[in-house]
Amino acid sequence: MSLSETAKRRIYLIKQYSFSSYQLIGIIILALLMFLLFTPAAEIIRISFSNKDAFTTHYWSRVLTSRLSRFIFYRPLINTLKLSIGMTVFSVLIGSLLAWLVIRTDLPGRKIIEKVSIISYIIPSWVIGIAWITVFHNSSFFGGFPGLLESFFRVKVPSQISYGLFPIIVVLTLHYFPYTFLLTASSLRSIDSHLEETGEILGASRIRILRKITFPIILPALLSSVILTFSKGLGTFGVPAFLGPPVRFNVLPTVIFSMINTGSLGEAYTLAIITTIIGILTIYMNMKLISARQSFATMSGKGMRMKLFHLGNWKWPLFTVVCVWIAIATLIPLLVLLLQSLMFFPGNFSLSNFTLHFWIGKEMPQLGDAGEPGVLFNSGIIRAIFNSLHLSVLSGLVAALIGFLIGYVVVKGKGTLLSKLLEQFSFLPYLMPGLPFAATYLVLFAHRIGPIPALYGTMTLLVLISVVKRLPFASRTGINSMMQIGKELEESAVVLGANLWRRFRKIVFPLAKNGFIAGFLLTFITVMRELDLIILLVTPKTQVLPTIIYRYAEESVAQFTNALALVIVILTLVVYFIVQKFQNIGILGE
Amino acid sequence: MIDIVLKGVSKDFGKYLAVDTLDLTIKEHDFHTLLGPSGCGKTTTLRMVAGLEEPTSGDIFIGKHAVFSSKNLINVSPAKRNIALIFQDYALWPHMTVFDNIKFGLEVLHIKKNEVKRKISRILENVHLEGLEKRYPNELSGGQQQRVSMARMLVIEPKILMMDEPLSNLDAKLRSSMRSEIKRLHNNIGATTIYVTHDQEEAMALSDMITVMNNGKVQQTASPLELYDHPENIFVAGFVGNPPVNLLNGRVIKQGLQKVLINSDFLGQINIDNIQNVTLKKDQSVIIGIRPEDITLYSSNPDKNSAEATIITILPTGSETLVEIKLGDKIISAKVERHNSYEINTKVYLAFESHSIHLFDSESGRRLN
Numbered sequence: 001m002s003l004s005e006t007a008k009r010r011i012y013l014i015k016q017y018s019f020s021s022y023q024l025i026g027i028i029i030l031a032l033l034m035f036l037l038f039t040p041a042a043e044i045i046r047i048s049f050s051n052k053d054a055f056t057t058h059y060w061s062r063v064l065t066s067r068l069s070r071f072i073f074y075r076p077l078i079n080t081l082k083l084s085i086g087m088t089v090f091s092v093l094i095g096s097l098l099a100w101l102v103i104r105t106d107l108p109g110r111k112i113i114e115k116v117s118i119i120s121y122i123i124p125s126w127v128i129g130i131a132w133i134t135v136f137h138n139s140s141f142f143g144g145f146p147g148l149l150e151s152f153f154r155v156k157v158p159s160q161i162s163y164g165l166f167p168i169i170v171v172l173t174l175h176y177f178p179y180t181f182l183l184t185a186s187s188l189r190s191i192d193s194h195l196e197e198t199g200e201i202l203g204a205s206r207i208r209i210l211r212k213i214t215f216p217i218i219l220p221a222l223l224s225s226v227i228l229t230f231s232k233g234l235g236t237f238g239v240p241a242f243l244g245p246p247v248r249f250n251v252l253p254t255v256i257f258s259m260i261n262t263g264s265l266g267e268a269y270t271l272a273i274i275t276t277i278i279g280i281l282t283i284y285m286n287m288k289l290i291s292a293r294q295s296f297a298t299m300s301g302k303g304m305r306m307k308l309f310h311l312g313n314w315k316w317p318l319f320t321v322v323c324v325w326i327a328i329a330t331l332i333p334l335l336v337l338l339l340q341s342l343m344f345f346p347g348n349f350s351l352s353n354f355t356l357h358f359w360i361g362k363e364m365p366q367l368g369d370a371g372e373p374g375v376l377f378n379s380g381i382i383r384a385i386f387n388s389l390h391l392s393v394l395s396g397l398v399a400a401l402i403g404f405l406i407g408y409v410v411v412k413g414k415g416t417l418l419s420k421l422l423e424q425f426s427f428l429p430y431l432m433p434g435l436p437f438a439a440t441y442l443v444l445f446a447h448r449i450g451p452i453p454a455l456y457g458t459m460t461l462l463v464l465i466s467v468v469k470r471l472p473f474a475s476r477t478g479i480n481s482m483m484q485i486g487k488e489l490e491e492s493a494v495v496l497g498a499n500l501w502r503r504f505r506k507i508v509f510p511l512a513k514n515g516f517i518a519g520f521l522l523t524f525i526t527v528m529r530e531l532d533l534i535i536l537l538v539t540p541k542t543q544v545l546p547t548i549i550y551r552y553a554e555e556s557v558a559q560f561t562n563a564l565a566l567v568i569v570i571l572t573l574v575v576y577f578i579v580q581k582f583q584n585i586g587i588l589g590e
Numbered sequence: 591m592i593d594i595v596l597k598g599v600s601k602d603f604g605k606y607l608a609v610d611t612l613d614l615t616i617k618e619h620d621f622h623t624l625l626g627p628s629g630c631g632k633t634t635t636l637r638m639v640a641g642l643e644e645p646t647s648g649d650i651f652i653g654k655h656a657v658f659s660s661k662n663l664i665n666v667s668p669a670k671r672n673i674a675l676i677f678q679d680y681a682l683w684p685h686m687t688v689f690d691n692i693k694f695g696l697e698v699l700h701i702k703k704n705e706v707k708r709k710i711s712r713i714l715e716n717v718h719l720e721g722l723e724k725r726y727p728n729e730l731s732g733g734q735q736q737r738v739s740m741a742r743m744l745v746i747e748p749k750i751l752m753m754d755e756p757l758s759n760l761d762a763k764l765r766s767s768m769r770s771e772i773k774r775l776h777n778n779i780g781a782t783t784i785y786v787t788h789d790q791e792e793a794m795a796l797s798d799m800i801t802v803m804n805n806g807k808v809q810q811t812a813s814p815l816e817l818y819d820h821p822e823n824i825f826v827a828g829f830v831g832n833p834p835v836n837l838l839n840g841r842v843i844k845q846g847l848q849k850v851l852i853n854s855d856f857l858g859q860i861n862i863d864n865i866q867n868v869t870l871k872k873d874q875s876v877i878i879g880i881r882p883e884d885i886t887l888y889s890s891n892p893d894k895n896s897a898e899a900t901i902i903t904i905l906p907t908g909s910e911t912l913v914e915i916k917l918g919d920k921i922i923s924a925k926v927e928r929h930n931s932y933e934i935n936t937k938v939y940l941a942f943e944s945h946s947i948h949l950f951d952s953e954s955g956r957r958l959n
């Protein structure tokens with residue numbers, strides 16, 4: 001009796017399948033990812049080229065070559081580039097200098113400075129922008145209530161300082177310098193001082209050693225922070241949205257936003273495509289530049305000795321400068337927000353004007369928009385807080401879970417096509433600037449697709465886009481934590497007869513737990529403050545804190561804006577300090 | 591009989607053929623060692639038997655059943671092969687105590703709670719780890735971790751036990767004590783054991799049978815002494831034995847019935863008996879292997895045909911002494927008693943029995959006698 005060939009084949013396939021069900025997981029995730037990235041991309045390309053189903057280049061020529069082009073494309077493009085270059089130059093300079101001071105010199109309080117400077121990366125950039133307005137607003141040019149400088153010192157703040165390119169660059173630098181700081185710091189830390197001492201023994205001067213040894217070693221980290229900061233600048237929406245409009249300063253994302261709001265979808269999507277392409281090119285350049293040099297970055301060993309550079313007389317002056325800078329980036333904006341939220345009439349510093357009204361007050365209809373109940377008793381705001389928590393927790397859980405699964409499949413299948421594809425694809429959302437990416441989801445999920453109902457207006461859509469956008473980070477966390485688990489730990493269980501589910505439960509998950517929690521908490525933090533990605537997709541029912549803050553800012557209700565900005569920072573910081581309880585958690589992924 | 595049989599098994603890693611049409615039979619209850627230099631494909635072979643790696647082609651049988659066959663499309667999952675495997679770096683689960691590590695395999699088998707307890711305490715006693723149940727792996731020494739990893743696999747009473755260089759992470763002293771422990775455990779348990787090592791002394795000391803591998807191919811399968819006394823080729827002769835065999839060049843002068851007269855560089859003419867069934871041409875080049883302990887040194891010429899050499903180093907190891915001598919332009923080694931009166935730079939004369947010579951074809955490397 002012999003089995004027929006097909007029957008044998010079938011048995012073989014079943015056996016194969018049962019041993020590699022992890023591949024199935026991988027294929028499902030890959031398929032989903034491709035659907036979530038490519039269908040919207042195809043859809044916006046289609047829309048940008050069609051007019052009621054007929055092919056047209058109307059929108060492209062309108063954007064690129066019409067009389068309007070100057071206002072809707074070229075000027076915003078130039079502004080976008082100026083803003084990106086400006087913030088990149090300053091954040092990289094300041095971040096790397098600070099890293100050097102903290103890691104390689106005897107600057108007082110180095111440990112604390114390192115911890116605290118990261119906080120400004122946790123405070124949403126547009127919150128710093130709101131604080132900026134509170135301080136530098138000038139009512140004689142722009143109307144409304146006076147800014148703090150104006151009311152307290154009676155200074156007439158020039159309009160270029162109140163709004164526009166300059167404050168945007170300053171605010172973004174305050175927010176993004178920790179990015180370079182962290183990258184450079186870890187690279188500086190990985191330099192064994194033997195490398196530098198060898199140079200010293202060979203008679204090289206200090207400068208020469210810095211130039212020929214230290215600098216080339218940290219160059220990859222510097223380059224990659226240059227490009228990554230630059231590409232963040234390209235997609236940034238929040239800060240220009242707060243600090244741009246009064247002086248008609250537009251960047252590509254703000255133009256896209258207002259076009260979508262006014263129904264000019266064709267033009268909006270054309271711009272979204274262009275912005276995305278610029279973003280992709282930048283990251284691609286980064287990968288080209290870095291890949292050849294990456295090898296340096298991994299030299300770190302444990303227990304290295306580090307010789308500190310003595311600052312001598314410069315010690316205390318530099319310390320002061322660093323402290324002032326960090327205060328400007330962290331503490332001062334928060335104090336400003338708090339102060340403003342306690343003043344009944346902005347700009348009036350008499351004691352009787354201070355009130356808790358905007359926190360706990362009752363409704364006062366005679367005040368118009370400003371007369372809503374205080375933050376802690378305002379049903380709209382409470383719902384937004386609840387929505388924010390709902391969105392962030394759910395996104396955090398889903399992103400961490402998918403990141404964990406991706407990590408498992410990628411590491412386990414190392415070297416296979418599936419593993420490579422999955423690793424590459426999960427990086428793709430990184431390339432998409434936030435607001436244009438959201439524009440694609442607006443199109444795709446406006447109506448029903450096959451079994452998927454129309455998702456516009458639901459929390460599900462917000463969770464979906466937040467998860468997809470955070471996936472590069474979540475999957476990297478997953479891959480890293482899986483790589484730390486030797487494959488033999490799982491194989492021992494395979495040999496002992498444990499099935500996939502038992503191995504996950506008993507071995508893989510317990511060992512990867514910290515990575516999972518890190519993935520969850522960091523997604524939580526970044527989704528909590530997300531504005532760019534969400535603003536196009538929220539409806540009154542799904543308002544979250546950042547979008548409701550944006551609404552109050554548009555309505556110029558400064559106290560609510562400030563109070564809520566503070567709420568978001570407090571919520572985020574609380575969670576961040578929980579994150580710090582877990583080991584080896586960086587916030588570079590975002 | 592539950593023999594393990596590999597037939598024409600190959601593993602191709604894309605650009606690299608790690609295992610090349612391997613044929614191998616491992617008898618039930620044997621302690622069978624795969625021996626070879628690092629990178630020769632031992633681990634890959636082991637992993638294919640365990641089912642952790644899928645061969646590119648070939649068949650693997652455990653007992654009567656095929657567990658893998660590329661022709662018949664059979665691939666039994668590792669869990670169903672009833673094999674225990676001990677990894678080189680122990681692979682203890684760091685988040686579980688010693689007790690939980692060992693319990694894992696028993697839980698998979700759904701064994702009753704009190705039975706589990708009994709089995710674990712018995713196995714802990716067996717590997718001398720009583721009292722360490724509550725420790726975590728990072729609270730154990732290397733040797734203790736090694737024992738836990740053995741206990742974890744032995745507790746499920748496997749019919750087949752595989753170990754991949756289990757002693758290579760231990761220091762020399764622990765290694766030798768664990769070596770006898772492993773032999774004792776094997777004798778107690780009687781599981782068929784496949785043992786992987788690159789250490790030929792370890793292989794000799796432990797094994798019933800040894801398979802020497804090189805470049806993904808089997809070089810020879812034999813008992814330890816057979817391997818030592820009758821290496822099938824130059825590679826095996828050179829790999830097995832410490833210090834290694836001395837190799838000298840020679841040429842065939844003439845072949846008689848089952849014997850041959852050769853002219854060796856520096857050693858003169860030697861008559862070798864028991865030649866295998868091969869025809870040797872006149873002047874064909876051959877390689878002569880002599881183990882260091884088969885060489886006797888004399889300070890005065892025992893008969894006028896003895897080769898003359900100069901002592902260049904004397905290396906006492908305690909139990910015996912190794913002497914390196916210069917013979918023509920070659921340096922060879924000889925083992926002598928530990929108490930001796932040799933001095934550097936003095937002349938000595940070599941003697942050896944012609945039947946202790948290993949003769950190889952210099953082209954194919956195959957043994958000729």
Ligand SMILES: Nc1ncnc2c1ncn2[C@@H]1O[C@H](COP(=O)(O)OP(=O)(O)O)[C@@H](O)[C@H]1O
Pocket residue numbers: 603606607608626627628629630631632633634635
């Ligand atoms: N997963 C793999 N992918 C590619 N090459 C491999 C892989 N595993 C082993 N090899 C290669 O196969 C050869 C044999 O490896 P291995 O079986 O580990 O040797 P050994 O255990 O005898 O040292 C080596 O050259 C190794 O580099």
Ligand SMILES: [Mg+2]
Pocket residue numbers: 629632633634754
């Ligand atoms: Mg190996």
